[in-house]
Amino acid sequence: MRPVWRGIRPFVLLTTGALVLLGGFTGYRKLGYTASESLYGAVSQFVPGAFLLTLDGNNWELEITRAVGPILTGYAVLQGLLALTRQHARLLWLRMAGRNHIVIAGLGTVGSVLAESLQEAGNKVVAVEAEGGSEQVGNARDSGIPVVIGSAVDRTVMRAARLGQAGLLVVTTGDDTRNLDVLPVAAELLPRRRREALTVLIQLNDRTLWHVLRAHGFWIERERRLRVELFNLFDLAARRLLERFAPFGSQTPGGSPNTNVLIVGFDGVAPTLIPEIARAWQYHERRPAAELRITVVDPDAVAHCAWLLGQHPDLEQVCELVPLSLDVEGPGFQRGDTPIDLPADYELGAIYVCHTQDVRAVSAAFALSQRPETSGALTVVTLTDPRSGVASMIDSSRRTLTNLHTFSLLTGTLDPELLRSGVNEQIAQANHAQYVRSQRALGHTLEDNPSLVEWDELPESLKQSNRLFADGVGSKLEAAGCRLVPASLTPRHGFQFREDELEELAKLEHDRWVADLRGQGWRPTEGEKDPQHKRHPLLVTWEELSEAERDKDRMAVRQLPEMLLRAGFEIYREGDQAASASSGKDAAKLAS
Numbered sequence: 001m002r003p004v005w006r007g008i009r010p011f012v013l014l015t016t017g018a019l020v021l022l023g024g025f026t027g028y029r030k031l032g033y034t035a036s037e038s039l040y041g042a043v044s045q046f047v048p049g050a051f052l053l054t055l056d057g058n059n060w061e062l063e064i065t066r067a068v069g070p071i072l073t074g075y076a077v078l079q080g081l082l083a084l085t086r087q088h089a090r091l092l093w094l095r096m097a098g099r100n101h102i103v104i105a106g107l108g109t110v111g112s113v114l115a116e117s118l119q120e121a122g123n124k125v126v127a128v129e130a131e132g133g134s135e136q137v138g139n140a141r142d143s144g145i146p147v148v149i150g151s152a153v154d155r156t157v158m159r160a161a162r163l164g165q166a167g168l169l170v171v172t173t174g175d176d177t178r179n180l181d182v183l184p185v186a187a188e189l190l191p192r193r194r195r196e197a198l199t200v201l202i203q204l205n206d207r208t209l210w211h212v213l214r215a216h217g218f219w220i221e222r223e224r225r226l227r228v229e230l231f232n233l234f235d236l237a238a239r240r241l242l243e244r245f246a247p248f249g250s251q252t253p254g255g256s257p258n259t260n261v262l263i264v265g266f267d268g269v270a271p272t273l274i275p276e277i278a279r280a281w282q283y284h285e286r287r288p289a290a291e292l293r294i295t296v297v298d299p300d301a302v303a304h305c306a307w308l309l310g311q312h313p314d315l316e317q318v319c320e321l322v323p324l325s326l327d328v329e330g331p332g333f334q335r336g337d338t339p340i341d342l343p344a345d346y347e348l349g350a351i352y353v354c355h356t357q358d359v360r361a362v363s364a365a366f367a368l369s370q371r372p373e374t375s376g377a378l379t380v381v382t383l384t385d386p387r388s389g390v391a392s393m394i395d396s397s398r399r400t401l402t403n404l405h406t407f408s409l410l411t412g413t414l415d416p417e418l419l420r421s422g423v424n425e426q427i428a429q430a431n432h433a434q435y436v437r438s439q440r441a442l443g444h445t446l447e448d449n450p451s452l453v454e455w456d457e458l459p460e461s462l463k464q465s466n467r468l469f470a471d472g473v474g475s476k477l478e479a480a481g482c483r484l485v486p487a488s489l490t491p492r493h494g495f496q497f498r499e500d501e502l503e504e505l506a507k508l509e510h511d512r513w514v515a516d517l518r519g520q521g522w523r524p525t526e527g528e529k530d531p532q533h534k535r536h537p538l539l540v541t542w543e544e545l546s547e548a549e550r551d552k553d554r555m556a557v558r559q560l561p562e563m564l565l566r567a568g569f570e571i572y573r574e575g576d577q578a579a580s581a582s583s584g585k586d587a588a589k590l591a592s
Contacts, residue, residue, distance in 0.1 A: 017072055020045055023065040045069030101126055103166045105152035105182055106173035107136040110203060110233060114170060114414040115145055121416040126161050128152050130173075153181045155189065163198075164189045172203045179203060183226065190225050195520050196464060197471065199227040201422065207232060207272070211486070227471060229422030237382075237413040238272040244412070245380045245405060247277050247350045248284050257290035260346035262374070263354060264297045264328060264364050266304040269382055269409060270354035274308060278318040278489050292319035293346055299327045314490045328364045342373050351379040358383050369404060380405050423569065427470035428463070429455050430563040431556065438555055450531075459531050461520070468516040469509070473560070476505050477571060487570040495561045495571050506553040507542045513553075514539050 024042030033041065045065045101124035104115045111127070116139075119125045125145050129137050132149040140147050150157030152173055163169060169186055171179045179202050190198055204210040210232045247261045261277055263270050274294055281292045296305055301323035309315055324341060332338040342348060351374060355361035365381045368374045383406050436452050446452050451462055458466075477483055480501045497505060517539060525535035538549060561571050 020065045020069050100167035102168045103161050103163055105171045107140060108174045111172040112136040113410045115140060117415045119145055128161050153185055155185055158185055158189055164191050168199050170201045176204050176206050176209060187225055197225055197227045201229045201231060204230055204232055227424055234269045234272045237269045237409045238276045240413050241407050242276055242280055245350060249349055256345050256347050258346040259349045260293040260295060261349040262295050262297060262351040265353060265355040266298045267356040268354050275312050275489060278315055293322055294319050295322045295324050297324045297326050299325060301325045312489060314488050317490050328367050333367060340373055348377045351377050353381045378403050380407050382407050382409055384409055424470040427563055428466035431469050432466045434559050461531050472512045482571050482573045484569050485572045487565055502554055502557055505557045509553045509556060510542050
C-alpha cells in the first residue's frame with residue numbers, strides 16, 4: 001500500500017493545492033476584490049497566520065480553502081522533516097551499527113530484487129545507488145533499507161556505506177566494467193587489522209567475459225583480502241530451474257529408457273539451460289545405455305544448435321541435439337495443422353519454454369498444452385516478472401492444466417541462496433561434508449564431536465575455517481604446477497596428485513590452517529577443542545602432529561579433485577593430454 005500511495009501522492013497534493021488556489025481566488029473575486037488582490041489572498045491561504053484580506057458575508061469557498069490550505073502546508077513540512085529525520089537515522093545507524101551487513105551496489109532490476117529478498121530473510125542490508133531519484137531508491141527506503149546516493153566506485157560513497165565493516169558486498173550496477181572497477185575500491189577500504197576476507201559477489205552480464213574470467217581462476221584473490229565470486233543471472237537461473245523442476249521424470253515401467261527434453265524458444269536462459277541439462281544427465285540414475293535427446297523448437301533452431309555446438313563441442317558426446325524449425329506461435333501450429341516430430345522410442349521429459357517476452361512464453365505454453373503429444377508433460381514457463389498479468393493467467397489455469405508451471409528468472413533466482421552459489425562457498429561446504437563423512441566412518445558421533453552437524457547448524461567460526469580452506473586452493477594447485485579450469489560436460493574424473501605432491505600439499509594445508517586460525521584469535525590448548533572460546537589442541541607444527549591427524553590433511557587434499565568437480569571445476573596439469581570422455585556410468589557412480 002505504501003509504494004502505491006507514494007506513487008500517487010504528488011498528484012493528489014498538486015490537485016488539492018490547485019483546488020485550494022482556485023477556490024480562494026474565486027471566493028475573493030465574489031467579494032469584489034481585483035484579480036491581483038484575489039490571487040494574493042488565495043496564495044495566503046497556504047501560510048498559517050499570514051495577513052488575509054477582510055472577509056465579508058458568508059463565503060463557503062473561502063471558509064473551506066482557509067481550513068484546507070494550512071493543512072496542506074503543514075503536511076508538506078511534516079513530510080520533509082520526517083524524510084530528513086529518517087535519512088539522518090539511517091546514516092546514524094550505519095555509523096553506529098554498520099557491521100557484518102550486506103552492501104548492495106546498484107539498485108537496478110537485479111539489485112533491488114536481491115536487496116528486498118535478503119532483507120526479508122533477516123539480513124541487514126545497505127544499498128548504494130547513483131540515481132537518487134529512481135523508483136527503486138524510494139521502494140528500498142519504504143522497505144527500511146538505508147540508501148547511500150552516489151557511485152559505487154567513489155571511495156567516499158562506499159566509506160559512507162561502511163564497506164570496511166561489511167560482511168558481504170554484492171555489485172550489480174548493470175555495467176560489467178563498472179562492476180569490476182569496484183574491486184580495487186573495496187580492497188583499499190578494508191581495514192588492515194581486519195581478520196576476515198570480504199566476500200564480493202560480482203554480476204557479469206556478458207557470458208563470454210564471465211566464462212573467460214572463470215577459466216582463468218579469477219575467483220582466487222592472491223592477497224586474500226577479497227574473496228571474489230562471479231555470477232551470471234542466466235547461468236544461476238538455469239541451475240535453480242533444474243533444481244526445482246527436474247528435466248527427467250520417473251521412467252514408466254516397460255517404457256523406453258531414453259529421454260527427450262524439449263526447449264521451446266532460444267531466448268534468455270535457454271543457451272545456458274541446455275548444457276546444464278546435459279551435465280545433469282551424467283549424474284542422473286537411469287537404465288544402462290539410456291540416451292538423452294534435447295530438441296530445440298524454434299524458427300531458427302538449426303542456427304541456434306550450430307552455435308551451441310560451437311560453444312560446447314563435447315555436448316554431442318553426452319546427448320543428441322536436434323533442431324526442430326517450428327514456430328509454435330504461428331497459425332498453423334495454433335490450429336493443430338503442424339505436428340511436432342517426437343520419436344516414439346523416447347519418453348518425453350520436461351518442456352521448458354524460454355522466451356524473454358512473457359506474452360510469447362505464455363502463448364507458446366498454452367499452444368503446447370493443447371497438443372496430445374505434449375499435453376501430459378511437465379511444462380515450465382520462464383518469466384521475467386512473476387507479478388505480470390500473463391503470469392496470473394497461468395496460475396488461474398492450473399486447476400485444469402496441472403502440469404503447467406512458472407519460474408521467475410528474478411525472484412526464483414535472486415534469493416539468499418545466491419550467497420551459497422559461489423565457488424568458494426561450494427568448496428567450503430564440500431570440505432565440511434567430507435570431514436563429517438570421514439569422522440563418522442571412524443566411529444565418531446555428535447556426542448564426542450559437536451562439529452558433526454549439517455552446514456547450516458555449524459558455528460560461524462567453523463564455517464569460516466572451511467572458507468579459509470577454499471581460499472587456499474589456489475596456492476595449493478600453484479605449488480603442484482596445476483591450475484583450475486571450468487569443468488567440461490565430459491570432465492576427467494581420474495585426476496590424482498602424486499604421492500610426493502600429496503605429502504607436501506598436506507603439510508601446506510596444515511600450515512595454512514594453523515596460520516588462519518591464529519589470525520582469527522584461536523590459541524592452542526591441551527584440552528578439548530572449544531569453538532566458543534577459540535581453543536584448539538592441534539595448533540602445532542606438522543612434525544608434532546600424530547599420524548592420524550596428518551591423514552586428515554592428506555585426505556582433504558586427496559578429495560580436492562572430486563570436491564572441485566562437484567563445484568563445476570576440474571584440475572588441469574600443464575602438459576596433461578586430454579583424457580577421453582568419461583562415461584555416464586562413471587559420472588553416476590561419482591555422484592552416488
